[in-house]
Amino acid sequence: MHFTSEQYLDGGGLEREFILGEIPGTLWTPPESGDGALPLVLMAHNNGLPKGEPRLVARARYTASCGYAVATIDAAGCGGRPRSAADEQARGELRRAMQAGAPVDEIEGIFESFIAPLVENAAPEWRTTLDALLALPGIGGPVGYSGWTALGIRLLVTEPRIAAAGLFAGGYVPLAQRAEARQVSVPLLFLLQWDDEGNPRQRALDLFDDFGSREKTLHANLGGHVGTPWFEVEDGSRFYDRHLRAGQ
Structure with missing residues (x-):
């Protein structure tokens, strides 16, 4: 892992860009870490949007200010990294289908054709990044995950x-x-955003029911896809406090 830049943030936190092989990423750390190893939160934007997306950066900086190391990457096919011709074709087909008001089954089939490969290609790079992050001085876990659900599920069943x-x-x-x-x-x-224009509510509720976790909590708020209230970021940090700082 090679750090390419660093920036001190208001309040003293540190934001560093890095390269790991072909993987570009960002690592945020809090102003003071003390002598103990920091717990780590991996943060991925839904459907592989860029690591520099403003909503992700705001969440990452806040979470780091609460005493966590936070990292994100542009995995294969995500952010500014090259996409395959098949991915670009599927994205074009999706735009045309949505503009034409195609049936839900047709639109979901197009989604499957490019999001499934994104998950398959991204998950190994996230695991490689996790290896490198935990080898850094001052970062020792436990590890949490935040963000993109499809990728998160794959990591949760393959990364103990x-x-x-x-x-x-x-x-x-x-x-x-x-x-x-x-x-x-x-x-x-x-x-869950109750009025998410691109995510049928019942499908999300069914997915929540499918999770095998004995401890799972659903927070639903009114509003569209990008309307998640800021207080959910604050609640998220309290969630990580409960599960990543036990005994500290």
Whole structure:
């Protein structure tokens, strides 16, 4: 892992850009970490949008200010990294289908054709990044996850180091991850926007029911896809406090 830049934030937190092989990422750390190892939160934007997306950066900086190391990456096919010709074709087909008011089944089929490969390609790079982050001085876990639900499910069933997860219900979840949800056992905080224009409410409720976790909490708020209230970010930090700081 090679750090390429650093910026001190208001309040003293540190934001550093890094490169790990071909993976670009950002690491935020709090103003003072003391002598103990920091717990870590992996933060991924829904459907692979850029790591520099303002809503993600705001959440990351706040979470770091609460005493966590926070990291995000642009995994394969995400953010500014190259996408395959098949992905670009599927995105074009999706735009045309939505503009034409195509049936839900047709639109979901197009989503499946490019989001499922995104998850398959992104998950190994997130695990590689986790290895490198936990090898850094001052970061020792436990590890939490926040953000993109489809990727989160895949990581939760393949990465035992993740102890708790906050998931955003918005965004299509491929069939493979819907089946994997039954294997998820860590504590969950599941955020749902009740009027999300791109995420049928019942599908999100059914997914919440499918999760195998014995401790899972659903927070539903009125509003569209990008209307999640800021207080949910604050509640999310309290959720991580309960599950990543036990005994500290």
